[in-house]
Amino acid sequence: MWFPRLYLHYCSQWIFLQTQQIPINRFWLGAHTVDLVYQGSLLTTLEEVLVVLLGPLTLNAATLLLLLIRWGCQLVFGSPPSFLSKFIMAAAAWTVLDPLAVFAVDAILGRLFYSSDEPLADAAKLYWHFFRTEQSGTAGIIITLFLYAVHCILSFTFLYVYFLRLHNDGRLLDIYQRLHGTEREFFVPHDMEVSNQELDYIVKKAEQWRGFNGERRKVAVYDYIWTEEEPVEGLAPPTGTPNTGCETSTHVSIYTLHLSGLRQHYRHFLRQPDGAIIQVMDDSDTNAFQTSEVYEQHERMKSETHLRERKGRKAGWRSCRVEPLGGSDSSSGIKGQRDLEVGGL
Numbered sequence: 016m017w018f019p020r021l022y023l024h025y026c027s028q029w030i031f032l033q034t035q036q037i038p039i040n041r042f043w044l045g046a047h048t049v050d051l052v053y054q055g056s057l058l059t060t061l062e063e064v065l066v067v068l069l070g071p072l073t074l075n076a077a078t079l080l081l082l083l084i085r086w087g088c089q090l091v092f093g094s095p096p097s098f099l100s101k102f103i104m105a106a107a108a109w110t111v112l113d114p115l116a117v118f119a120v121d122a123i124l125g126r127l128f129y130s131s132d133e134p135l136a137d138a139a140k141l142y143w144h145f146f147r148t149e150q151s152g153t154a155g156i157i158i159t160l161f162l163y164a165v166h167c168i169l170s171f172t173f174l175y176v177y178f179l180r181l182h183n184d185g186r187l188l189d190i191y192q193r194l195h196g197t198e199r200e201f202f203v204p205h206d207m208e209v210s211n212q213e214l215d216y217i218v219k220k221a222e223q224w225r226g227f228n229g230e231r232r233k234v235a236v237y238d239y240i241w242t243e244e245e246p247v248e249g250l251a252p253p254t255g256t257p258n259t260g261c262e263t264s265t266h267v268s269i270y271t272l273h274l275s276g277l278r279q280h281y282r283h284f285l286r287q288p289d290g291a292i293i294q295v296m297d298d299s300d301t302n303a304f305q306t307s308e309v310y311e312q313h314e315r316m317k318s319e320t321h322l323r324e325r326k327g328r329k330a331g332w333r334s335c336r337v338e339p340l341g342g343s344d345s346s347s348g349i350k351g352q353r354d355l356e357v358g359g360l
Contacts, residue, residue, distance in 0.1 A: 024070035025049035107174040262288035
């Protein structure tokens with residue numbers, strides 16, 4: 016960015032002098048500076064001020080144009096190329112440092128003193144102009160410092176806005192908001208939270224999965240509804256308390272079913288009343304999950320189902336009924352035969 020900054024600075028001054036029809040004695044482009052020699056006595060005070068200020072203003076205009084291009088690329092393509100962001104960052108930084116860089120080079124080359132055959136430093140042009148017209152260059156020094164201060168404020172504003180909001184897709188702005196914002200201002204997901212789309216994909220893949228030995232997976236969904244109790248008569252609820260009515264928590268369990276009848280737990284998720292879907296991990300969250308109300312209801316429902324299965328199923332090892340020898344009438348024989356058949360089954 017050294018050469019574009021240097022040549023834009025002095026070429027803008029050369030174009031302005033050409034439009035004002037000021038004779039230019041020498042104009043030479045070098046690697047570290049540009050020789051621009053003209054007759055300063057032909058310029059008015061306003062024109063000399065414009066010559067001093069025109070170089071930095073041209074760089075600010077170029078930086079603003081690059082910012083607009085960067086903003087347009089973000090609107091059209093979503094994310095501009097990374098080299099464009101780096102180029103704009105370097106251009107904005109050199110725009111801020113342009114007066115200091117030009118002054119340092121001119122001071123090293125000895126351009127702070129007036130000579131009709133040698134270039135004059137930008138920082139010394141107003142001083143020698145007022146010294147030639149009013150025999151005092153103090154006003155020129157004050158005006159030069161004021162112009163450079165305005166330029167630094169303007170260029171630093173462009174650099175700050177770009178670096179905070181546009182550079183690398185606003186990454187620095189995101190970091191700033193995370194450091195200074197409150198928890199209510201932005202969304203912070205839970206550690207093991209998954210999206211609804213991801214849960215839907217997991218459930219579909221589980222239904223389609225088949226093992227090498229004939230295993231398959233099934234999904235069980237349990238809804239747990241918590242309803243608020245009726246308010247006590249004569250006792251008003253606190254002011255500002257939301258009347259939610261009821262809250263529903265959904266527990267999604269995925270099991271692996273073996274051909275032997277073994278049911279092995281695979282994964283399970285908990286959908287909270289606020290809509291967050293959290294995967295409950297076996298290694299870290301089993302103890303907390305087992306102590307919760309959801310787990311108690313889940314275990315109670317499984318125990319009731321298991322009890323119904325035990326009541327509705329006959330034991331295969333139950334022996335047949337044996338009647339006493341003295342009481343073997345016809346009805347007893349028929350009843351014993353029915354028990355024998357049932358026991359055999």
